[in-house]
Amino acid sequence: xxxxxxxRSGSGGLNRPRSNSDSPGRRALRRFLRHRLAVFxxxxxxxxxxxxxxxxxxxxxxxxxxxxxxxxxxxxxxHWFGTDENGRDVLSRVLHxxxxxxxxxxxxxxVALLIGVPIGVLAxxxxxxxxxxxxxxxxxxxxxxxxxxxxxxxxxxGPALENAMLAIAIxxxxxxxxLARGMALEARATDWLEAARALGNPPWRLGLVHVLPNIVPxxxxxxxxxxxxxxxxxxxxxxxxxxxxxxxxxxxxxLNSAQRFLTQAPWLAVFPxxxxxxxxxxxxxxxxGLRDALDPRGERR
Amino acid sequence: MLGWLLRRIGQIVPTLLILxxxxxxxxxLMPGDPALILAGxxxxxxxxxxxxxxxxxxxxxxxxxxxxxxxxxxxxxxxxSWRIREPVAALILEKLPVTFQLAVMAFVIALLIGIPAGIxxxxxRDRPTDWLVNGVALFGISMPNFWLGIMxxxxxxxxxxxxxxxxxxxxxxxxxQSLATTIMxxxxxxxxxxxxxxxxxxxxxxxxxxxxxxxxxxxxxxAERAVVGRHALRNALIPVVTLGTIEFGxxxxxxxxxxxxxxIPGFGKLIxxxxxxxxxxxxQGVVMATALIFVGLSLVADLLYMAVNPRLRAG
Numbered sequence: 001x002x003x004x005x006x007x008r009s010g011s012g013g014l015n016r017p018r019s020n021s022d023s024p025g026r027r028a029l030r031r032f033l034r035h036r037l038a039v040f041x042x043x044x045x046x047x048x049x050x051x052x053x054x055x056x057x058x059x060x061x062x063x064x065x066x067x068x069x070x071x072x073x074x075x076x077x078x079h080w081f082g083t084d085e086n087g088r089d090v091l092s093r094v095l096h097x098x099x100x101x102x103x104x105x106x107x108x109x110x111v112a113l114l115i116g117v118p119i120g121v122l123a124x125x126x127x128x129x130x131x132x133x134x135x136x137x138x139x140x141x142x143x144x145x146x147x148x149x150x151x152x153x154x155x156x157x158g159p160a161l162e163n164a165m166l167a168i169a170i171x172x173x174x175x176x177x178x179l180a181r182g183m184a185l186e187a188r189a190t191d192w193l194e195a196a197r198a199l200g201n202p203p204w205r206l207g208l209v210h211v212l213p214n215i216v217p218x219x220x221x222x223x224x225x226x227x228x229x230x231x232x233x234x235x236x237x238x239x240x241x242x243x244x245x246x247x248x249x250x251x252x253x254x255l256n257s258a259q260r261f262l263t264q265a266p267w268l269a270v271f272p273x274x275x276x277x278x279x280x281x282x283x284x285x286x287x288x289g290l291r292d293a294l295d296p297r298g299e300r301r
Numbered sequence: 302m303l304g305w306l307l308r309r310i311g312q313i314v315p316t317l318l319i320l321x322x323x324x325x326x327x328x329x330l331m332p333g334d335p336a337l338i339l340a341g342x343x344x345x346x347x348x349x350x351x352x353x354x355x356x357x358x359x360x361x362x363x364x365x366x367x368x369x370x371x372x373x374x375x376x377x378x379x380x381x382s383w384r385i386r387e388p389v390a391a392l393i394l395e396k397l398p399v400t401f402q403l404a405v406m407a408f409v410i411a412l413l414i415g416i417p418a419g420i421x422x423x424x425x426r427d428r429p430t431d432w433l434v435n436g437v438a439l440f441g442i443s444m445p446n447f448w449l450g451i452m453x454x455x456x457x458x459x460x461x462x463x464x465x466x467x468x469x470x471x472x473x474x475x476x477x478q479s480l481a482t483t484i485m486x487x488x489x490x491x492x493x494x495x496x497x498x499x500x501x502x503x504x505x506x507x508x509x510x511x512x513x514x515x516x517x518x519x520x521x522x523x524a525e526r527a528v529v530g531r532h533a534l535r536n537a538l539i540p541v542v543t544l545g546t547i548e549f550g551x552x553x554x555x556x557x558x559x560x561x562x563x564x565i566p567g568f569g570k571l572i573x574x575x576x577x578x579x580x581x582x583x584x585q586g587v588v589m590a591t592a593l594i595f596v597g598l599s600l601v602a603d604l605l606y607m608a609v610n611p612r613l614r615a616g
Contacts, residue, residue, distance in 0.1 A: 140320035143592045143599075145554030148572065152588045155576040156330040232445050236558055239447055240573055259451060259562070262459050262466075269455065273448030281443035288439075 028217075031293035038289020044282035048275075052098040059092035063249045072265040082267040085257065086247075093249040094271050100243070100250040101279065104165050104234030105227040111169035112230075113223060116176025117215075121207045123177070124184025135181065138174040146171055150233050154242040161250070164243035168233045172226050179222055183215040217294040224287035228280045235276050251276050309603065313596055320592050321371045324585050331581070335359065338579055339383055379586035384578045389586035392571060397590075400560070400567035402472060402479075403487055404552040410491035411498055411548075416541070418495070419502025423510060423537075424529060434499065441496030446555050450489045450562040457485060467564040486563040490555045494548045501544050505537035512536070539609050546602035550595040 032038055051058060060080075067087035075082040081090035123134035141149065153167035187193050187210065196210050237243035238252025246253055251272040258268035328335070336353040343349040354360045358369055373380065379389035415438075422434035458466035464485055470478040509515065510533050518528045557569035564570070568587065575583035 136315050136319050137323075139316045140323060140592075143316060143320060143595050144588055145551055145591060145595065147554040147557055148588060148591050151557065151572060151576060152324075152327060152584050153330070155579075155584055156327045156581070228443070235445060236447065239558065240561065240576070242576065255448060255451065262451070262455055266455050266459070269448075269451045273445065273451065276445050276448060277443060280445065281439065284439060284443050 028293045032289050035289040035292060037285050038293075041282040041285025041289065044278060045286060048098055048279045048282070049102060051095050052102040055092075055095040055099055059089070059095045061089035061092045063088060063092040063096040064247055065089070072261065072268075074265075075267055081271045082265070084254075084268055085261060085265070090254075090268065090271055093254060094251070094275050097249045097251045097254060097272060097275065098279075100161055100238070100248070101231050101234055101276070104161070104168060104243070105231040105279075105283070108165045108168040108230045108234075109172055109223050109226045111166075112172035112226065113176055113219065115169065116173035117180045117212075117219065118207075119173075120177040120180025120182075121184045121211050121215075124181040125188055125203060125207055125211070127188070131181070134177065138177040138181075141171070141174040142178070146229060147233060147236055150237065151240070151242065154237050159242045159245060161238075161244040161248075164234060164237040167237070168230045171233070172230055175222060175226065176219065179218055180215055183218065184211050187211045187214060217290075221287055221291045221294060224283055224290055228283035228287065231276065231280055231283070305607075306604075309600060313600065317592065317596065318371075321374060321589065322367065324588055325367050325370055327585060327588075328581065329363075335383075335581065374589065379589065380582040382575075382580050382583050384575075384580040384583075389582050392583060393568070393586055393590050396566065396568045396571045399469060399471075399565060400553065400556050400569060403483055403490060403556060403560070403565065403567060404549065406483055406487035407490035407494065407552055407555075408545075408549055410488055411494035412545070414491070414495040415498030416502050416538075419499040419541075420506055420529070420534065422499070423503045423506030426507065434503075438496035438499040441492045444492065446489055446493065447558040447562050449492060450486065450559055453485050453489060454562070467562075469563075469565040469567075482563075483565070486559045486565060490552055490559050493555065494552065497548055498541065498545060501541050502537065505540050506533060509533040509537040539606065542609060543602045543606045546598050546605060547595075550598045553591050553594060 065088060067083070070079070070083045070087040072085055073079060073083045073087075079089050079091065081094060084090055084093070119134060120138075123131040144152075150164075150167045150171045153170055154164050157163035157167060184207070193206065193210055196206055201209075234243055235250070235252035235255070238250040239256045241253070241256070244250035244253055246257075254272040255269060258265070258272070261268055335357065336350045336359060337344050339353050339357075340346070340349050351360075358366050361369075370380070377390050379393075381387065382389055382392060418434045418438070422431040425431050454466045457464045465482055469482050472479045510529075512533075515528060515533050518532045519525075523532075553568065556567060557572060559565075560567045560569035561573050572584060572587040574580075575587065
C-alpha cells in the first residue's frame, strides 16, 4: 500500500478502482488506517484509556500514600516519575489522574452529544420560532469562549469534579446543536424526507431514522475534537481548583502544586503536563484523520 | 451596505439578550444564599441579612430582578463587586488594557509565525518542509497553555535566569521591563493561535494556488515569487484576516490561565480571583464583557471581509 505522503492531500480517491460491494464505512476505515499519524493517535488514545481503566492494577503504589522518608525524590528505579512534596509516587498519581481526565473528556462530550444532538435535530426539523429560539441560544453560548463559560459555570456550581464535568458538558453542547441543526435543515429540504413525512412517519422517527444516520460522520469528527478541548478544560479547571479536589489526583491540580516547587522539583511539573499534551495531541490526530477519512473532499476548517 | 449592517446588528441584539438571561440565570445554580456570603461575620443577624437582600433586590421576584439587572447592564453598569465595593465595570476597564497588551503581542507573534509558515507549507506541499510545519502547528495547538508556560518559566527563569518568572510592569512605566515581563506569556498565548493561523493560511493558499489566475500568471512567465506573493497570497489572506479576528477573541480565554501562571493582573486573573472570592457579580460581568468583545470582533471580521472582498459589498 502506498501510504507515503498521502496524509490529508485529498488525493486518496485516485488510488485504485473500487468494487461496488465496498461500503462507505469500509472505505472510510481504509482511508483512516492509511493516515499513519491518525493511527498513532488512536493507539495513544487506547493506551490512555487502558491506563485510566487499569490504574489501580498498573500503579506501583497507592496514589494517596504519603511518606515522610521520600519527599520530593527525583525519578529513580523505585519511583520512575519521582515523588511529590508529600512523598507520594508521581507515576501512580499520573496513572490515576488519567481517570479524571478521560472521564471528563469522554463523559462530558457524551453528555454534550446527548443534550445537543436531539435539540439540534428538533430545531432543524421543527423550524419556525422553536428553531429561531434554539439557534439564538446556541449562538449566545458560542459567543463566550469555551474556557470562560466553563469556568463561570463551574464557579457557580461549586468546586468538584462532577460539577466541572457538568460545566464542560454544558459548554460543549451548543456546537453539537449547531451541527445537528444544520444537517437536519439540509435533510428537511430533500425529497426523501418529504416522502418519509408524506408516508405518515412521526417526527421522532424522521429524526431518528432519516436524519441521525446522515449526521454521524461530522458528529464523530467534532466529538473527537471536543474531547481534546474537554480534557484541556478539565485540566484547566482542576489547575484553578475548580475540578478534582486534592488529595485525589488529577493532572491539572498536580501541575498547580508543582508550580510551587519548580526550582527544587522540576519533574513534578513535567510528567502531568506531558500526559495532558500527549492525550490532547492524540485526540487531535484522530480527529484530523477522521475528518479526512469521512470527507475526503472536505477542506480542513 | 448600511442595510446589511443593520440586519447584522438585528441578529446580534437578541443573541446578547439571550446571553444576558443565561448569565443572570447562573446565579440560580449557586448553592446557598448570596446574602449569607455577603454578610460574612454578621451572618447570624437577621436584620443585616434582610438589609442585604433588600439592597440586592433578592427579595423581589426573579423577572423583576432580571429586568433591573439587565436594565443597568445595558448602561454599562454591572453592579458592584461583593469583595471590594467597587463597580464591576470599573474593575474590568482597569484590567482590560493589561490583557490587551498581552493579546496584541501574542497576536503579532502568532501572525509572524503562522502566516509565513502557512505560505511555506502550501508552496512546499507534501514535502518534508510541509510535514515539519504541520507537525509544529499540531504541537502548538495541542500544547496546553499553562503547561507550556510552566515549562518556559522552568527554562528561561529558573535554569537560565534570563526573564522574570512572574509579575507585570505597565508599558507606560518602563517599556523594557514591560516587554521582559510579557514576552513569555505572550509567546505562550500566541503559540496556539499561530498553529491555527498556519492551518488557515495553508488551506487558503492551496485554494488560491489552484485558481486559474495563478495558472495564467505562471503561463505568462511571471517569476514564482511574484505568482505566490502578488497573486495567490493577496487572495488567500482574505479568509485568514476574518478568521484571525475571531481568533483574537479567543486570546481572552487563553489569558485566563496564562495570567494566572505568570501572575499578571489582567482580565483573566480578574475572573479567577473573583471565582476564588465567590465574587459573583464580577464573574457575571467578565463573562458578559467577553461576549461583547467576541461579538464585536466577529462584526469587525465581517466588515473587514467586505472591505477586502468588493464582490460582497453589493449584497
